Amino acid sequence: MSAPGAAGALRAEHDAPGGAFAVHLAGAGGEVAVARYLYRSDAAQLESPRPHLHPLRTPAGHEVTLYRPHDHVWHRGIAWSLPHVGPHNFWGGPTHVRGRGYVQLDNDGSMDTVEVLAAGEDGGGGARFAHQLAWHAQSGEEVVRERRELVFTAPAADAWVLTADLAMRNVSGGDLPLGSPTTNGRENAGYGGLFWRGPRSFTGGRLVTERTAGGDELRGQRAEWMAFSGRHDGVDAASTVLLLDDRDNPQHPPQWFARSEQFAALCPAPFFSQEVPFGDGEELRFRCAVVVADGASGPERGRELAALGRAALAAGRTGAARGTAGAWSS
Numbered sequence: 001m002s003a004p005g006a007a008g009a010l011r012a013e014h015d016a017p018g019g020a021f022a023v024h025l026a027g028a029g030g031e032v033a034v035a036r037y038l039y040r041s042d043a044a045q046l047e048s049p050r051p052h053l054h055p056l057r058t059p060a061g062h063e064v065t066l067y068r069p070h071d072h073v074w075h076r077g078i079a080w081s082l083p084h085v086g087p088h089n090f091w092g093g094p095t096h097v098r099g100r101g102y103v104q105l106d107n108d109g110s111m112d113t114v115e116v117l118a119a120g121e122d123g124g125g126g127a128r129f130a131h132q133l134a135w136h137a138q139s140g141e142e143v144v145r146e147r148r149e150l151v152f153t154a155p156a157a158d159a160w161v162l163t164a165d166l167a168m169r170n171v172s173g174g175d176l177p178l179g180s181p182t183t184n185g186r187e188n189a190g191y192g193g194l195f196w197r198g199p200r201s202f203t204g205g206r207l208v209t210e211r212t213a214g215g216d217e218l219r220g221q222r223a224e225w226m227a228f229s230g231r232h233d234g235v236d237a238a239s240t241v242l243l244l245d246d247r248d249n250p251q252h253p254p255q256w257f258a259r260s261e262q263f264a265a266l267c268p269a270p271f272f273s274q275e276v277p278f279g280d281g282e283e284l285r286f287r288c289a290v291v292v293a294d295g296a297s298g299p300e301r302g303r304e305l306a307a308l309g310r311a312a313l314a315a316g317r318t319g320a321a322r323g324t325a326g327a328w329s330s
Contacts, residue, residue, distance in 0.1 A: 010034075010152055010160075012127040014119040021119055021129045023152045025059055025160060032061045034160055034292070037150060039113050039131055043074075045138060046104075048092035050111035051148075052076035058239045058294045059158055062232050066197045071263070075197040078290065080166060082192045084184060084271070085109070085144070085278075086176035088137050091192065098185035109137045111146070118149075126153040135168075143172035153312055159293035159305060161312045164194060169283045177275040178284075180257075188220055190272025191257040194288045196241060198264025202230030207258050207266075208240070208302045215260045220272065222253045225306045228266050229297045238296035243268055244309035246287035250276050289313050 011031070013022040019040025025032050034057045041049035047068075054077025056065045065077035074081075074092025083091035088109045094102040117130040128151050135144035149165040170176050182190035198205070206213045208227040218226070227242035245254050245268040255272035259265040268288060270276055278284060289309030297305065 009125045010121065010127045010154055012120045012129075016116070019113065023127045025154055027059055027157075029060070032057055032059060034059070035152060035162065037129060039116075039129075041110070043076075045108055045110070046093065047074040048081070048090050048108045048110060050079055050081065050090065051113070051133070052079035053162075054078070056292055058292055059154075059160060060237065060294045062235070062237055062239050062294065063199060064239050064241050064292060066199050069197065069263070072197075075195070078194065078196045080111075080148075080164070080193070081195045082178060082271075083181060084177075084179035084192065085135075086172070086174070088143060088176070090135060096181035096184050096186050096189070106138050109135060109143070111135050117147075122151070126151060128152070141172075143170070143176060145169045145171050151312070151316060155308050155311065156293075158295060159291055159308060161308050162290040162292070163287065163309075163312045163316050164290070165285070165287045165316060167283060167285045168278075170278050170280050172280060174280055176278045178271045178278050179275040180269060180271045180273075182273050183271060183275050189257070190220070190255055190269045191267050192271045193254070193267050193269045193286070194243065194290075195257075195267040196228075196243060196265060196290070198228060198230060198241065199232070200263075201233040202228065202264035203260070203262070205230030205260055205264055206298075207260055208242075208297050208299060210303065211299055213298050216258070218256070219258045220255050222255050224253045225302070225309065226256050226258055226266055226268070227291075227297055227302045227305065228258075228260070228264055230264055231296075237294070240291075240293045240295065240297040240301070240305065241266065242291040242293070242297075242302060242305045242309060244289040244291070244306055244313070246289075246313050249286050249288075250284060287313055287316065
């Protein structure tokens with residue numbers, strides 16, 4: 001069971017020249033660097049440069065993300081990654097083309113920070129980072145303008161919570177339907193959205209839902225939340241990462257792209273098997289919570305951790321997190 005009360009205040013550190021925002025959690029055992037958000041990426045174009053969170057650590061200091069694995073070098077901790085934005089790829093690597101399979105095209109775009117809007121502690125024991133981004137096609141034109149806000153809180157001694165609030169506006173001059181490899185012909189590969197890649201030692205761990213725990217057979221089911229419970233090398237410890245989709249998101253509850261057998265991954269995928277229309281000038285908003293916790297989990301503890309994420313999203317909805325609503329910058 002998650003222990004009540006905050007483990008300690010969160011301290012924010014903004015490295016503006018390096019394009020990074022870090023969050024530290026003060027606990028009984030000392031301060032732990034629990035999150036680093038790199039918002040100016042220096043990745044190769046082939047890997048679709050975009051902001052990402054890595055490393056993420058539990059309150060006890062156990063790392064729960066993987067950066068640039070050799071099998072998919074465009075995977076980076078946790079990142080908002082979309083493989084099919086009209087003709088553009090904001091995931092990285094090859095694009096799945098119906099009837100041809102994966103093909104390396106000249107369509108790997110980038111998500112580039114235009115302006116930092118907020119970076120620091122929020123006065124209530126949490127931390128907040130907000131910025132505006134321009135999504136550029138590989139050819140250079142801007143196709144999406146986005147406002148993004150990340151809020152970090154520590155509501156329990158053994159868990160902390162990140163909420164991500166993303167508002168995207170189509171500025172391409174045409175339609176940009178949001179899809180996945182499955183909407184383009186590959187069965188049960190509907191990835192796209194907020195994507196988490198776990199450490200190597202989590203391979204073979206448990207996918208946890210409201211009522212059950214299992215493996216890859218759970219991929220594709222619809223649910224408000226899903227968690228991954230895995231073990232660490234080098235220490236006798238387990239950790240849990242839970243992702244929760246906001247009730248107001250398109251296609252809620254989403255289908256889940258989840259893996260355990262080949263590698264650890266979670267992604268609430270609103271475009272899994274059906275495209276989401278995105279017309280010129282239209283705005284889409286997505287909100288998600290990520291709960292990072294010490295210890296193994298089954299359905300009962302998963303429900304407790306999901307409640308922490310749900311409360312954090314509700315706080316943002318009522319204005320406690322000062323959301324992304326506001327005027328667009330040109």
